[in-house]
Amino acid sequence: MSQTWPAIRMTVNGVESALSIPPMKRLLDVLREDLGLTGTKEGCGEGECGSCTVRINGELANSCLVPVLQVEGARIETVEGLSRKGEMHPLQQAFLSCGGAQCGICTPGMLMAATHLLQHNPHPTMAQIREGLSGNLCRCTGFIRIFESVIAATAQTDQVTDAR
Amino acid sequence: MSTAATTRIVGASVPRKEGVDKLLGRARYLDDLEFEGMWHGATVRSTIPRGNIRELHFDPCIEWSELAVVTTFDIPGKNHIQLIVNDQPCLADGCVNHCDEAIVLLAHHDKRKLREALDAVRVEYDLLPPVFTIEESEQRDVIVWGEDNLLKSYLLEKGDVDSVWSRAAYIVEREYRTGAQEHLYIENNGAIAEYNAETGVTVWGSLQCPFYVQKSLMAVFGLPENKVRVIQTETGGAFGGKEDYPSMICAHAALLAMKSGHPVKLAYDRMEDLAATTKRHPSRTRHRTALDADGKLLAMDIDLATDGGAYATLSPTVLSRATLHSPGPYACPNVRVHSRAWATNTVPYGAFRGFGAPQTIFAIERHIDEIAATIGMDPVELRRRNFLHTGDTTATEQLMREPLILDQLLDRALAESDYHARRFRFSQENAATAVKRGLGIAAFYHGSGFTGSGERYLNSLAGIDVTPEGKVRVLVSSTEFGQGTNTILAQIVAEAIGVDCDDVIMAPPDTSAVPNSGPTVASRTSMVVGRILQRAAAQLIQMLQNQAGLPQPFTREGFFATCARYRAAHGKPISLCRYEAPPDIFWDDQTYRGEAYGAYSWCVQIAQVAVDTITYSAEVEEFWSVQEVGRVLNPVLAGGQIEGGIAQGIGYALYEKVVWQDGHMANNQMTNYIMPTAEDVPPIHSFIEEIPFAYGAFGAKGLGELPHDGPAPAILNAIRDATGVGFTAIPLLPEDIFEKLAEPVEERAMV
Numbered sequence: 001m002s003q004t005w006p007a008i009r010m011t012v013n014g015v016e017s018a019l020s021i022p023p024m025k026r027l028l029d030v031l032r033e034d035l036g037l038t039g040t041k042e043g044c045g046e047g048e049c050g051s052c053t054v055r056i057n058g059e060l061a062n063s064c065l066v067p068v069l070q071v072e073g074a075r076i077e078t079v080e081g082l083s084r085k086g087e088m089h090p091l092q093q094a095f096l097s098c099g100g101a102q103c104g105i106c107t108p109g110m111l112m113a114a115t116h117l118l119q120h121n122p123h124p125t126m127a128q129i130r131e132g133l134s135g136n137l138c139r140c141t142g143f144i145r146i147f148e149s150v151i152a153a154t155a156q157t158d159q160v161t162d163a164r
Numbered sequence: 165m166s167t168a169a170t171t172r173i174v175g176a177s178v179p180r181k182e183g184v185d186k187l188l189g190r191a192r193y194l195d196d197l198e199f200e201g202m203w204h205g206a207t208v209r210s211t212i213p214r215g216n217i218r219e220l221h222f223d224p225c226i227e228w229s230e231l232a233v234v235t236t237f238d239i240p241g242k243n244h245i246q247l248i249v250n251d252q253p254c255l256a257d258g259c260v261n262h263c264d265e266a267i268v269l270l271a272h273h274d275k276r277k278l279r280e281a282l283d284a285v286r287v288e289y290d291l292l293p294p295v296f297t298i299e300e301s302e303q304r305d306v307i308v309w310g311e312d313n314l315l316k317s318y319l320l321e322k323g324d325v326d327s328v329w330s331r332a333a334y335i336v337e338r339e340y341r342t343g344a345q346e347h348l349y350i351e352n353n354g355a356i357a358e359y360n361a362e363t364g365v366t367v368w369g370s371l372q373c374p375f376y377v378q379k380s381l382m383a384v385f386g387l388p389e390n391k392v393r394v395i396q397t398e399t400g401g402a403f404g405g406k407e408d409y410p411s412m413i414c415a416h417a418a419l420l421a422m423k424s425g426h427p428v429k430l431a432y433d434r435m436e437d438l439a440a441t442t443k444r445h446p447s448r449t450r451h452r453t454a455l456d457a458d459g460k461l462l463a464m465d466i467d468l469a470t471d472g473g474a475y476a477t478l479s480p481t482v483l484s485r486a487t488l489h490s491p492g493p494y495a496c497p498n499v500r501v502h503s504r505a506w507a508t509n510t511v512p513y514g515a516f517r518g519f520g521a522p523q524t525i526f527a528i529e530r531h532i533d534e535i536a537a538t539i540g541m542d543p544v545e546l547r548r549r550n551f552l553h554t555g556d557t558t559a560t561e562q563l564m565r566e567p568l569i570l571d572q573l574l575d576r577a578l579a580e581s582d583y584h585a586r587r588f589r590f591s592q593e594n595a596a597t598a599v600k601r602g603l604g605i606a607a608f609y610h611g612s613g614f615t616g617s618g619e620r621y622l623n624s625l626a627g628i629d630v631t632p633e634g635k636v637r638v639l640v641s642s643t644e645f646g647q648g649t650n651t652i653l654a655q656i657v658a659e660a661i662g663v664d665c666d667d668v669i670m671a672p673p674d675t676s677a678v679p680n681s682g683p684t685v686a687s688r689t690s691m692v693v694g695r696i697l698q699r700a701a702a703q704l705i706q707m708l709q710n711q712a713g714l715p716q717p718f719t720r721e722g723f724f725a726t727c728a729r730y731r732a733a734h735g736k737p738i739s740l741c742r743y744e745a746p747p748d749i750f751w752d753d754q755t756y757r758g759e760a761y762g763a764y765s766w767c768v769q770i771a772q773v774a775v776d777t778i779t780y781s782a783e784v785e786e787f788w789s790v791q792e793v794g795r796v797l798n799p800v801l802a803g804g805q806i807e808g809g810i811a812q813g814i815g816y817a818l819y820e821k822v823v824w825q826d827g828h829m830a831n832n833q834m835t836n837y838i839m840p841t842a843e844d845v846p847p848i849h850s851f852i853e854e855i856p857f858a859y860g861a862f863g864a865k866g867l868g869e870l871p872h873d874g875p876a877p878a879i880l881n882a883i884r885d886a887t888g889v890g891f892t893a894i895p896l897l898p899e900d901i902f903e904k905l906a907e908p909v910e911e912r913a914m915v
């Protein structure tokens with residue numbers, strides 16, 4: 001019970017932390033239980049549904065499959081890090097207006113996958129959107145409005161870029 | 165306050181009320197909640213499908229005094245989950261009737277120690293022979309429920325079916341089967357409970373029907389209404405799967421809270437949720453149909469059997485809706501439906517979007533295409549010749565009074581899909597390619613709201629009040645689980661009063677704070693509860709006019725100023741209304757005749773499917789859905805319901821198979837229970853014809869379940885069109901297609 005573990009350092013949404021936690025604890029549980037970041041959800045616990053999707057050093061990962069020792073020194077992004085100073089990310093805005101979120105439980109993971117997709121490919125084709133989101137299951141929307149949200153966010157981002 | 169199209173808020177795509185919280189990741193679902201001193205719960209479950217419990221062994225390697233251990237002896241009230249028949253125990257009492265039935269509950273503050281303890285409980289059984297299929301159950305060699313395994317039966321009769329056979333030009337007989345389907349909401353079932361000897365039980369849960377849970381907890385604890393409080397937490401999908409099961413898990417959490425003296429969280433992981441909770445009823449439907457030489461229906465003789473699982477739970481009402489949807493949207497003078505729900509030793513089947521209708525609509529809509537092929541008529545034409553029209557009566561002799569535009573929906577679907585040209589093109593191309601394409605149609609209705617006299621019995625109460633801060637609060641127990649309750653009801657109230665949508669908030673879904681507006685099921689929330697709220701708004705305005713001098717017309721500011729005046733003089737402005745049935749609604753439960761539903765929504769769907777004759781996979785390439793659902797209150801939310809329902813229907817048809825092994829779900833993981841992904845859902849073209857329904861909120865009818873009813877038959881009809889093989893069972897996996905298509909051609913013709 002009172003065993004002390006060596007500290008594991010990581011940067012989550014730009015905030016550095018050093019946590020004394022069991023090294024095999026799942027990153028998902030560390031985020032939720034030790035850092036209070038409950039935006040990242042568990043749907044299946046075996047890397048199928050993508051609800052726990054986060055980015056580790058810019059790469060998409062199912063945080064339910066990652067023992068926390070593997071993220072020593074890593075930069076982690078979760079849904080809580082998407083908005084800036086109370087301003088929703090263009091993708092969050094698009095999901096809201098296009099109906100990309102229904103029950104909302106897959107939404108945090110879906111947003112991370114969509115963010116990742118657009119960062120690497122600002123103008124994805126429909127086939128690329130489908131592929132980019134294929135690791136994230138949504139049982140409510142039938143995905144159609146999620147695709148539309150991603151397309152709408154692309155347009156919105158373009159406008160912002162143009163304005164600059 | 166008219167139902168005319170001149171509305172400001174109703175009909176607009178107002179963003180989802182709780183959307184920002186969900187998008188920022190700050191919406192709090194059950195498993196996101198932590199309570200001071202909270203323990204965790206776990207469930208010891210049966211590993212056999214049927215038997216008597218001889219003994220419970222608690223391995224002495226565990227320090228049991230550290231845990232809370234709950235057995236049947238700890239239940240202070242009745243050991244049953246309150247529903248229709250009350251036959252399902254809260255904890256198995258002396259015997260088990262299905263695998264994964266709860267026997268013992270455990271709680272500990274340390275999850276790791278809890279898991280060790282769970283493995284240290286061993287149950288010794290005397291095995292009894294189980295029954296696994298409808299056929300075994302109806303044989304009655306082994307009786308596993310009641311006197312005869314029969315959970316419920318109905319007989320619906322119109323005209324005289326047996327007088328017709330001898331004069332029919334054609335008689336077509338077929339049998340159709342549907343499998344179990346998992347809801348696969350992404351958030352598993354879960355509950356947190358607190359117990360206090362003085363104040364009673366409080367539970368938080370991921371659930372659809374707070375008052376169902378309250379009623380069940382009252383029975384289990386022997387407590388009065390005011391000592392059982394149920395609060396819905398943000399709910400990550402439900403689809404019917406959180407209609408009755410939460411009564412079980414909330415009771416378990418509450419028993420552990422009472423025994424441990426701590427708040428207890430009981431949150432299932434995916435494997436436990438899949439193995440232990442409800443699913444869609446498997447079914448077998450036999451059709452015997454008589455037609456005249458012109459393809460007009462003369463008689464429909466329908467024999468329906470569903471597998472209800474180990475306990476009755478919701479099987480009687482699911483069977484009722486299945487029965488009432490089994491004749492399809494057709495006018496037929498002679499109809500007989502004999503339906504029976506059978507007990508088997510599997511997890512009880514429960515509510516799932518469509519509630520029996522997808523099963524029987526699959527059968528009738530496949531059957532129509534089989535009839536068309538048999539008598540050599542185009543399936544479009546056969547449907548057109550038999551569609552219900554205004555002035556016709558249904559199988560329950562309900563007169564269709566409202567405008568009924570099936571022909572128009574069909575025409576639109578054919579035009580939008582370019583049906584005839586496409587079908588011709590495929591017929592030309594298919595001969596030369598390994599991938600065979602086809603188009604399939606399904607036409608159907610879905611009854612909105614509770615069946616028959618159900619809404620009258622529910623007698624729902626809903627209303628609004630105005631807070632001192634100047635917000636209009638919606639007082640309902642109708643819950644949000646993704647389908648849009650919060651937004652739709654706020655729109656209705658804002659429109660009906662004449663304030664902004666942002667002026668309207670939802671009261672917490674908490675049985676101690678809101679009236680019982682009925683369960684959030686049966687596509688009833690917009691139409692039925694919304695209508696009560698619309699009336700409550702009119703009543704509030706009248707009250708403010710009579711007692712606080714609200715001018716007419718009034719502004720938003722004038723309204724809130726008047727509310728403040730009213731509050732100073734009379735107290736909180738509040739208006740509650742009860743359900744009022746539309747006129748001419750009469751239902752006879754005994755004869756199964758009359759107005760089965762207050763309103764029907766209508767739909768025609770077309771699927772384009774490609775069957776690869778090398779890999780034997782079937783892929784839905786494009787999908788069209790044309791529906792008449794009354795007035796659409798929020799187009800974006802409505803579109804989301806339609807597309808989501810269709811995607812779930814595609815899964816039902818082609819992907820989702822529950823594999824049973826000795827009564828246990830063998831593929832209880834997302835790895836091997838397969839639902840459609842972003843790569844599997846085709847482009848969906850959805851079109852809505854709006855005919856406002858006079859007795860629904862601003863003209864609304866039910867919408868949520870309808871789109872899920874049609875994809876399975878449309879897809880299998882398309883596969884018939886593509887390959888010439890009429891498959892009669894779902895789910896239809898590549899191996900099933902292989903089995904038939906790989907047969908020599910002569911044998912295939914016999915199918």
